Amino acid sequence: MIQFKIVYRSKNKKLRKDGTAIIQIIAYQNRKRRYISTGLFVEPRYWSNRLNQVIDHPQAAEYNAEIKRQLNELEVFAFDWLRQHGAITLEELNHHLKYKDSKSFTEFWKYELEHDTRLQKGTKKKHQTALNYWIAFQKDVRFSELSFRLIRDFDTFLFGKGLHINTVYTHHKQVKKYINLAIRQDLLEPNKNPYLKFQVKTAPTERIVLSREEVAQLEAMTFTKENRHLDLVRDMFLFSCYTGLRFSDTCAIQYEDIDQDKEGMTLNIVAKKTTKQMLLPLYRLYERKPEAIIQKYKDEVMHERGPVFHKYTNQYFNRALKELAKLVGIQKPITSHVARHTFATHLASKVPIHILKAILQHSKIETTMVYLHLSSKLVNDALDGVDW
Incomplete structure (x- = not known):
């Protein structure tokens, strides 16, 4: 004691x-x-x-x-x-x-962000961007200054910068995270959380999804010597379309993460974002196409250790996907997120919604339900094009 x-x-x-x-x-x-x-x-x-x-x-x-x-x-x-x-x-x-000693919420946020080793690079960048806006709004905010009026003024400040409503929501989300962290550390009384009275608004966003025909176009692509570098990008994107993995998880897959038995390959990883274990039977997905991609690169390197793919930056990967879309004639703005959206939308009509939620590792069923609605929309759009 x-x-x-x-x-x-x-x-x-x-x-x-x-x-x-x-x-x-x-x-x-x-x-x-x-x-x-x-x-x-x-x-x-x-x-x-x-x-x-x-x-x-x-x-x-x-x-x-x-x-x-x-x-x-x-x-x-x-x-x-x-x-x-x-x-x-x-x-x-x-x-x-x-x-x-300091009673500064801003200093608390700086310290926690700097010393949190669990945050992925991309997530840490989002938190830092929100902190930069917070400091630009007011250089130092003490815990005693956290109020409804302060948060409302911060909201006005963000919109004054010309930010989209959902970008403003994202920055508020980071502020809320560190306020809740301060509450858990007994630095702020729970009833003094300014977000108890302030409602952050969002706007619906369109999720881009590839049709089965568009996925087939990517599968059928052949590459010349000049664009051979896009082959790996294409395969990584398709692998995510087949498995629903986030871009960060696809980049991080090691051969050691793949268990092989008489039935086939099973992916055994801990998801980067959720830190939850994921066991994904690749041999049960998309007629074993994920297995075929793994085997393709396994045959090339002739060993069973190290990374399967490549750790691209998200920016480079998305630029390469735009090249792929242009080459194959897909008129949609493809990004790494589109692969996960595509997987979830196509699978939503084939499995119970709680199973899809578990595969995608969503914390809320409402997030998964979005893909059920998208799946219904794809069917309706396809039927609209039928000449009866």
């Missing part, structure tokens, strides 16, 4: 130029200690070592109440942490105090 003690002039024996010295709280454990500033300074004649409090000072009552408040806050935090986790160290206390 951590012990706390109030001290005066403990670290610096010299007085400040105004003749005052600081009052501190020592947290100590196993001969280690941490000095915590109370932010209060008094002259030596106003401090009683025997009583551990300010005496004969014009603001003695106020100062002593503040010292007790801070000491009580530390003791309550230590007790709650001990009750929840069974033990507490000075390191946990330091982490708690890191933001208590």
Whole structure:
């Protein structure tokens, strides 16, 4: 357990130029200690070592109440942490105090973003972009300043930059993430979350989906010496069309992630975005076409270790997909996301919706339902073109 003690002039024996010295709280454990500033300074004649409090000072009552408040806050935090986790160290206390000292939500956001090793590169970039807009809106926001009015003004600021409504929604989403993180770390009271009163708006987006005929066009493509570099891009895109994998997961597949038995290949990975394990029987999908793509590259390298595909940047991959679409005559703006949309839409009419939800690793059934509606739309559009 951590012990706390109030001290005066403990670290610096010299007085400040105004003749005052600081009052501190020592947290100590196993001969280690941490000095915590109370932010209060008094002259030596106003401090009683025997009583551990300010005496004969014009603001003695106020100062002593503040010292007790801070000491009580530390003791309550230590007790709650001990009750929840069974033990507490000075390191946990330091982490708690890191933001208590500054009381800056912006600094909290900066620190958490910088030290979160779980975020993928693309996700971290989104969070940083939102943080950049937040700082441009107001350089430093303290926890006490988080309010409905502040968030509303931030919303107005974003729209003033000419951002699309869904881009504004994305930036609000990042702000909400770090506010909720601060609440979980007991840096902000849950009832002071400004988003309890502010509703962020979004607009429906069109999901681009390839028809079976368009997928067949990509499958039938042949390449010349000049555009041979597009062969791998095409195969990676088709692999996602057959499996529903996100672009980041397709890039990361290793030969070691593929289990082979008498029935065929099974992909065994941990999804980058959800960190959930995924077991995908490739031999059961699209007449074993995913297996054929894996085997194609396995035969080329003649080994069973290392990456199957290539770790392209999303920007390069999307530019290459535009080249592919132009070569084959597809008049749709194809991106890496289109492959996953295509898989989900085509499968929506073939399997129960909860099975599709599990394969896509959606957290909400409403997200999966979108693909059921898209599947129905594809059927209706196809029927519209029939000359009865």
